[in-house]
Amino acid sequence: MANSNNRALSGGVEGHHGIVIENVRKRYGGGETAVDALKGVDMQVAPGEVVGLIGPSGSGKSTLLKCLGAVIEPSGGRMTLGQRVIYQDGWKIPDLRALRRDNIGFVFQAPYLIPFLDVTDNVALLPMLAGVANPVARQRARELLAALDIAHRANAMPSQLSGGEQQRVAIARALINRPPVILADEPTAPLDSQRALGVIRILNEMAAQFETAVIVVTHDEKIIPTFKRIYHIRDGRTHEEAGEGRAV
Amino acid sequence: MISLAGRDILHAWHKFLFTGIGLGLLIGVTLTMAGVYRGMVDDAKVLLDNSSADLWVVQQGTLGPYAEASSIYDNIYRSILGMDGVAQAANVTYLTMQVQHGGRDTRAMVVGVVPGAAGTPGWPRYLLAGRHITRSHYEAVADLASGLRLGDTVRIRRNDYHVVGLTRRMVSSSGDPMIFIPLKDAQEAQFLKDNDAILGQRRRTAQNPAFAAPGVVNAVIASQSQNPYVNAVLVQIRPGYDPKQVAEPIRRWQRLQVYTRAQMEGILVGKLIATSARQIAMFLVILAIVSAAIVAFIIYTLTLGKIREIAVLKLIGTRNRTIAGMIVQQAIGLGLIGFAVGKVAATVWAPFFPKYVLLEPGDALRGLVAVVVICILASGLAIHAALKVDPAEAISG
Numbered sequence: 001m002a003n004s005n006n007r008a009l010s011g012g013v014e015g016h017h018g019i020v021i022e023n024v025r026k027r028y029g030g031g032e033t034a035v036d037a038l039k040g041v042d043m044q045v046a047p048g049e050v051v052g053l054i055g056p057s058g059s060g061k062s063t064l065l066k067c068l069g070a071v072i073e074p075s076g077g078r079m080t081l082g083q084r085v086i087y088q089d090g091w092k093i094p095d096l097r098a099l100r101r102d103n104i105g106f107v108f109q110a111p112y113l114i115p116f117l118d119v120t121d122n123v124a125l126l127p128m129l130a131g132v133a134n135p136v137a138r139q140r141a142r143e144l145l146a147a148l149d150i151a152h153r154a155n156a157m158p159s160q161l162s163g164g165e166q167q168r169v170a171i172a173r174a175l176i177n178r179p180p181v182i183l184a185d186e187p188t189a190p191l192d193s194q195r196a197l198g199v200i201r202i203l204n205e206m207a208a209q210f211e212t213a214v215i216v217v218t219h220d221e222k223i224i225p226t227f228k229r230i231y232h233i234r235d236g237r238t239h240e241e242a243g244e245g246r247a248v
Numbered sequence: 249m250i251s252l253a254g255r256d257i258l259h260a261w262h263k264f265l266f267t268g269i270g271l272g273l274l275i276g277v278t279l280t281m282a283g284v285y286r287g288m289v290d291d292a293k294v295l296l297d298n299s300s301a302d303l304w305v306v307q308q309g310t311l312g313p314y315a316e317a318s319s320i321y322d323n324i325y326r327s328i329l330g331m332d333g334v335a336q337a338a339n340v341t342y343l344t345m346q347v348q349h350g351g352r353d354t355r356a357m358v359v360g361v362v363p364g365a366a367g368t369p370g371w372p373r374y375l376l377a378g379r380h381i382t383r384s385h386y387e388a389v390a391d392l393a394s395g396l397r398l399g400d401t402v403r404i405r406r407n408d409y410h411v412v413g414l415t416r417r418m419v420s421s422s423g424d425p426m427i428f429i430p431l432k433d434a435q436e437a438q439f440l441k442d443n444d445a446i447l448g449q450r451r452r453t454a455q456n457p458a459f460a461a462p463g464v465v466n467a468v469i470a471s472q473s474q475n476p477y478v479n480a481v482l483v484q485i486r487p488g489y490d491p492k493q494v495a496e497p498i499r500r501w502q503r504l505q506v507y508t509r510a511q512m513e514g515i516l517v518g519k520l521i522a523t524s525a526r527q528i529a530m531f532l533v534i535l536a537i538v539s540a541a542i543v544a545f546i547i548y549t550l551t552l553g554k555i556r557e558i559a560v561l562k563l564i565g566t567r568n569r570t571i572a573g574m575i576v577q578q579a580i581g582l583g584l585i586g587f588a589v590g591k592v593a594a595t596v597w598a599p600f601f602p603k604y605v606l607l608e609p610g611d612a613l614r615g616l617v618a619v620v621v622i623c624i625l626a627s628g629l630a631i632h633a634a635l636k637v638d639p640a641e642a643i644s645g
Contacts, residue, residue, distance in 0.1 A: 062643060071563065071640045100639075101565020112560045112642060114252075116259030121250060128250050129566055157259075173564075185643055 017082050018046040018213040019068070019181050024077035024087075026063050026236075037063040038074070039236035045213040047180065050204050052224060052243060053217045055233035061217055064233060068215065069104055069183050070096045082180055101130060105174030105212070107203075109186035111166035113158035113173075119145065120154045123172045130177065137176075144172045147209075148202060164195040168202065175206055182207070184216045193222050200226050201248040252570070253577030267546050268582055271539065272589020275619060278535040279594040280601070282611045285521075285528045287604035292421045292516035296509060299340075301369045301482035302491050304507040305498060312505075313342050313479035314421055314512075315520045320504060322435070325481045331497055333489035338362045339478040340370040341434040344424055348403040349396055356394050356427045357420040358404055360434020360478070369482030372428055378413035384430055389413035391425035404429065405437045421520050423603045431478070439475040446473075536622060539586075544626035547579045551630035555637055563639035572631045576624055583623035587616055 026038040037060045045051050055061045066072040067079070070086065079087040081103055086093050093099060113122045123141035128134060145151045148168045153161060161169065167187060174182050184203065188196035200216075200223045207214045218224065228245035231238045257264050295314065304313065305320070305328060312318020325337040341360035346353045361370040366380055372389055378398045381387045388409035390396040393416075400411045409429055418426040429437075441449070450469050459465045483506075485494045495506040507515065551558070558571060591612060598605035 065643055066640050069563070069643065071638075071643065097562075097565050097567065100563060106560075106563055106642070108560075108642065112556060114557055114561070116252075116256040117250075121255070125250065126564055129564075129570070131249075134250060 017080075018044065018049065019215075020044045020080040021068070022078045022080075024064075024067060024074045024079060026060075026067060026072070027075045037236055038067070040077070041233070041236070041238045043215075043231055043238055043240075045181070045215055047211040047213055048208050049229070050200075050207050050214040050216060050227065052227035052230040053215055053233060053238075054219070054224065054230055059233045060236040061233055063236075064238075065183055065185055065215075065217055068181070069106065070099050101126060102177055103179050103181060105177070105179040105182040107167070107170050107174045107182060107184040107187045109189045111158070111163075111170040113166060113169055115158055117158075118154070119150070119156050119158070119161070119169050122158065122169055123176050126173065126176050141172065141176060144176055145169075147206075148172050163190055164198065167191065167195075167199055171199070171202055171206065175210060175212070178210055178212075180211075180213060182212050182214045184214060184218075186218055186220070187216065188218065188220045188223055196220060196222050197226070197248045204248065249570075251577070252574040253581060256574070256578060257581050263550075264578075264582055264585060268585030269589050271542055271546075271582065271586030273593055274535060274539050274542065275586050275590025275615070276593030276597070277590075278532060278539070279590055279607065279612065279615055280598060280605055281528050281531050281535065282615070283594065283598060283605035283607045284601070284603055285525055286606035286608055286611065288421065288423070288521045288524060289517055290606050291419050291423055291604055292521060293513065294417055295419065295421055296512055296516070298373050298418050299370055299482055300367065300373060300484065302485045302509060303483035303495050303498070304512050305337075305481040305483060305502070306479070306505050306507070308503055308505050310505060311515050311519065313340070315515050318479050318505075319477045320479075320481065322431075322476050322478045324502060324504070327502060328481055328483060328498055331494070331501075333485050333494035334483055335486045336369055336484040337481050338364065338369040339431055339480075340482050341431065341438055341479045342420075343434065343438045344420060344422070345404070345437075347394075347427060349394075349400060354394055354396075355424050356390075357422075357424045358434060358437060359426050359428045360431040360438070361428050362431045369484055372413070372415040372418055372426075374415065375413045376416050378411070380413055381428065381430060382412075385433055386410060387412050387430065389415055389428040391418040391427070392416050393419060394425035394427060396427070402427065404433075405440060407433065407437070409433075419604070421516050435475045435478065439477070536618065539619070540622045540626045543579055543582060543623050544629050546582065547575060547627050547630040548633060550578065551575055551634050555633075556642065558634050558637045559639055559641040562637060563642040568635055571634050575630050575634055576627045579623040579627035579630070580620055583619040587619045590615075 021041060021043045024038055024041045028035045028037055041064055053061060067074045073092055074087055076089055086099060120138055120141045123144060124137035127137040127140060142151060142154055145154050148171060150165055150168045153165055158166060188199050203214050225244040225246040226248050227243035230243045231240050306312035306318035307320050310316045310318045322339050325339050328334055328337040339362055343358045345358055347356050363384060381389060386407060386409050388402060388411050390411050392414055396402055396411050398411055398414060401408045402411060449472060453459060453468050454465050459468055485491055491508040495508060498504060499506045561571060594607055598607055
């Protein structure tokens with residue numbers, strides 16, 4: 001109940017049904033030099049589910065991630081976030097910025113924390129941008145940091161954190177607005193096995209707790225066995241397979 | 249909403265502080281230049297105030313006695329004294345020259361004043377130490393800025409003068425300190441020729457066939473040995489009289505040029521220091537452009553160093569205006585640091601300037617507004633760069 005309220009407050013998707021993309025295509029350029037980066041991608045991730053997205057370089061991973069993140073516009077197909085169509089064959093919702101802010105959390109290979117904000121404000125920045133009062137936003141950030149077991153570093157600056165701590169703060173930032181979807185781009189690449197698995201465990205816990213659909217783009221052999229479902233992408237097309245779903 | 253700019257400045261305070269100090273020294277120079285101009289205007293007004301005159305009577309067709317040479321007979325003041333509305337009239341001479349004191353040269357404006365008492369036109373209005381001139385020759389009252397002190401001896405042309413009084417803020421429109429001496433001495437100093445020149449002039453006169461008649465040569469030589477000229481007559485008018493009404497008959501019947509206080513101020517400020525004012529204005533424009541370029545470069549560089557963070561901010565939904573606001577606030581923050589440093593610097597070094605530097609609060613306020621405007625304009629380049637950042641840059645690949 002509390003999660004639903006938070007999501008409604010932050011402009012999230014009511015009646016959340018995860019993310020569904022159907023026959024999404026992306027073409028760069030035109031004429032003879034046109035490149036089809038995505039040639040009809042289908043994908044579906046349910047709330048609370050963590051799936052892997054795996055593919056070699058040049059397979060279209062980044063393009064798919066940018067389409068999913070509402071950073072670039074597909075050339076065709078349909079994308080649905082919850083019960084809301086965000087893109088369909090040339091039509092898109094008008095305010096992509098607000099869509100990203102309220103509905104999509106991002107976790108990057110490098111944490112990209114804002115170096116001049118402390119940990120609490122790095123996490124609280126998103127709700128502040130959405131107009132939530134600073135004390136309320138900070139309180140939410142502190143609660144989330146406690147849930148991620150990093151509350152003791154709440155007042156530290158990013159430069160004072162270890163790599164694993166920085167990544168946990170980045171996850172907290174991605175979760176603060178209770179988005180229905182989190183896109184994690186190689187989130188464990190710079191971490192050792194133990195910390196990498198720790199990050200995946202946190203993502204799984206948070207996905208379950210906040211009913212968030214999580215898509216993890218990765219090459220990391222350490223974490224691939226942890227996914228229950230994996231999407232392989234090659235030459236701009238995806239195919240789905242069952243993962244090992246190994247416990248972490 | 250949190251102040252991103254404020255947090256960034258606090259985080260990298262040393263970078264902003266050192267940059268602000270550099271910018272501040274430039275702003276300090278700008279404020280000082282404005283202060284020099286204000287000082288020149290103030291010097292001009294003080295010069296007029298200290299002359300204790302309501303009207304300046306000078307040679308016809310000239311802008312004398314400060315802006316141009318003026319020469320009128322020294323007995324004209326008697327005719328002026330008799331005119332309606334005139335309370336006092338006194339001859340005065342002004343001569344800017346090098347005077348010698350203690351083995352060194354000092355540039356000074358030597359003012360010849362008639363014997364009288366305090367309040368006589370041309371006399372220094374107040375003394376800091378000593379007394380006014382009481383003897384007809386070889387006494388002087390000097391401004392402190394000349395470096396002279398009571399009891400010192402100063403050489404003006406071929407004569408030594410004993411400093412009997414000191415005054416302050418008595419300077420010419422160029423900022424040269426004034427030295428008051430008796431009028432007769434000043435006339436001699438102004439027009440006195442050296443002995444060889446006098447001998448040569450007498451020889452030429454004696455050889456002139458036009459003066460061949462008995463007694464004529466001696467009469468001519470005698471007239472050449474005297475100097476009956478002064479630069480101006482300073483006039484005080486009676487209470488209740490309008491300076492323009494008093495000036496008009498002098499102008500008409502004495503066939504002289506008469507300036508009121510307002511006209512004389514217009515000559516000094518509008519003509520005498522106009523070129524200097526234009527030079528200073530040009531410097532101010534150049535300094536403003538340089539300041540803007542420095543702020544633009546610094547803010548642009550700082551912004552380029554944060555491209556990745558800006559991409560992340562845009563990706564997570566930060567509005568463009570929030571990012572632009574952050575950059576503008578940083579530029580203004582830098583400008584405010586610079587302005588504070590500049591104001592302190594200008595205040596500290598102004599007293600050591602060879603010219604009077606008048607730092608007016610109004611100029612400081614205008615400078616502050618200019619700094620803020622320049623910073624806002626200068627941040628445009630950085631804002632342009634930041635707004636061009638694609639949020640996709642935050643996603644690898």
